[in-house]
Amino acid sequence: MADKDPELIDVEELAPAEVAELDLYQKREKIYTRKIEGFYQRLRLYTGWPLLIAYFLLPWISVNGRQAVWFDLPERKFHIFTLTFWPQDFPLLAFLLIIAAFGLFAVTVVAGRVWCGYSCPQTVWTSIFMWIEQKTEGSRNQRIKLDKAPWTVGKAMRKATKHGGWLFVAFMTGLTFVGYFYPVRELTVELATLSTGKWQALWTLFFTLATYINAGWMREQVCTYMCPYARFQSVMFDRDTLIVSYDPARGEPRGSRKRSADPAALGLGDCIDCDLCVQVCPTGIDIRQGLQYECIGCALCIDACDSVMDKMGYEPGLIRYTSENALEGKPTHWARPRVIGYLTVLTLMIGVFGYNVVSRVPLEMTIIRDRNNLFVETQAGDIENMYRIQLVNMDTQPHDFDLSVNGIDEAEIIGDASYALDAGEVRSITLRVRAQPRHLDAPGTEITFEAISSDMPSLRISADSRFLRPR
Incomplete structure (x- = not known):
């Protein structure tokens, strides 16, 4: 290495990878990644x-005196800023997950695994851990030498510092995750004073270890x-999908050379x-062997290759985002049926x-008619039915509600028909409805109960039931 030509690019020399069969039960070979900077790595910062x-x-953000995002499982309420979702709103959550899936499919058809490379939590947290590793153990060569070196006090301190940093980030991750389901301020104090409940401590420990x-x-x-995404992504790819690809027509045959050398004169391509x-x-693959399911589209290899091309004075883009059609000199079709279909369905779903x-x-009302006494005849000859009403104020503010009944002429609610409900309160109300027989044309008559907020008339709801009389 001491006699190395000074005009050769300053990159580490490694023996070419040998082709071998993959044993799924073989011991994992540790990957030592090299730090690189470039356009796509800056882009990852802006997305991650x-x-x-x-x-x-x-x-940690508070809205209306409570945690802004809080999934309160014991109370069965999901608080998201000013909105509160109840179990009755579960179809909205399922619909949102379907939209997210369709969005992922649409992005994958157009741009491959960019979600994996830029925004996936596994990628983002792994990048943080790799940054801690580089800061504590040094560059790629230094880490390789450190792992091969015998154990010393210095090596133990470096390893302990690295794992301490990993555990700190993992603990903060676990604490924050549990904080979405249990008030994070209370959880922090309880963990610090060792007074938290066993389930809060168990789940914090679980997500800390998982991270x-x-x-x-x-x-x-x-x-x-x-990750199942690595396996079924090929179903969504087509020849127009943007993927990280090596251009063999430009790069082959490979070979080292001086910066001033003419690759054409040497019979070489641009790949040195x-x-x-x-x-x-980060997954240890050689992108020059073609598209592989392990590729997460992070573009680290693009930035690395472009930096080499810049030093050699060549055009960038030997490795780039492109499509199979573009590599073969064919046009890339953007407005293809699959893309249009995904975008159309996605737009409609987001709109709905x-x-x-x-x-x-944010209001729900359930009507249950009393089944013990189907009806009661008063001394004046009127007919009364009993109902149990469950009124739920799902709003974040208290409201006053007025109840009324429609569907039968001169029908009236006997007793109090106005109720004040606090935010999130569930109130069970027993009501008597009285009607005159001359307005009842059949043994069973449809009636409608309506609840209207007196302080917010737009907040109203109605529910149907039946009013019975003697045959």
Whole structure:
């Protein structure tokens, strides 16, 4: 290495990878990634960090005196900023998950696994753990040497610092996750004073260990073996999908050369076979071997290759986002039926979901007619029916409600018909409805109960029942 030509690019030399059969039960070979900077890595910061910051900060934001985002499972209420969702709103949650799935499919058809490479929690947290590893143990070469070196006090301190950093991030992740289901301020104080309940402590420990193991130890194995997306993505890909690809027509044959050398004169392509694209890959693949299901589309190899091309004075883009058609010199079709279909369905679903959320009435009323006494005849000859009404104020503010009954002329509610309900209160009300026989043409008559908020007339709901008389 001491006699290395100074005009050769300063990259680490590695032996070419040998072709071998993959044993699914073989021991994992640790991947030592090399740090790289570039356009796509800056883009990852703009996509990953906002999600990361939002994840950690949202539980600490208060709205109307409570946690802004709080999934209160014991009370069966999901608080999201100014909205409160109840179990009755579960279809909205299911619909939202379907929209998210269709959105992922649409993005995958157009741009491949960009979600995995830029915004997936596994990718974001693994990047944080890798950054801690680089800060505590050094560069790629230094980490390789450190792992091969015998144990010393210095090595133990570096390893302990790294794992301490991993555990801190993992603990904050677990604490925050549980904080979405249990008030995070109370949880923090209880954990600090060792006074928390066993379930809160157990789930915090569970998610701490899950983060520590997944992002610190398993890393690419989660993407390769555990994530189903890696397996069914090929169904959504077509020849016009943007994928991270190596251009063999331009790069082959590979070979090292001086910066000033003319690759055409040497019978070489633009690839100098530096293996830098392999060294930066978090899943350890060689993108030059073609599209592989392990590729998460993170574009680290693009930034690495472009940096080499810049040093060599070549055009960037030897590895780039492109389609199979473009690599073969054919045009890429953007407005293809599959894309149009996904976008059309996705747009309609988002519109329907938005309409349902905006038009949602935070009020519910259930009517149950008394089955013990079908009807009661008064001394004046009138007919009375008993009803049990359950009125639920699902709003975040208290309201006064007036109850009325329609469907039978001169029918009236006997007793109090006005009720004040606090925010989130469920009130069971027993009512008597009186009607005159001359207005009852059949043994059973449809009636409608209506509840209207006196302080917000737009907040109203109705429910149907039946009024019975003697045959």
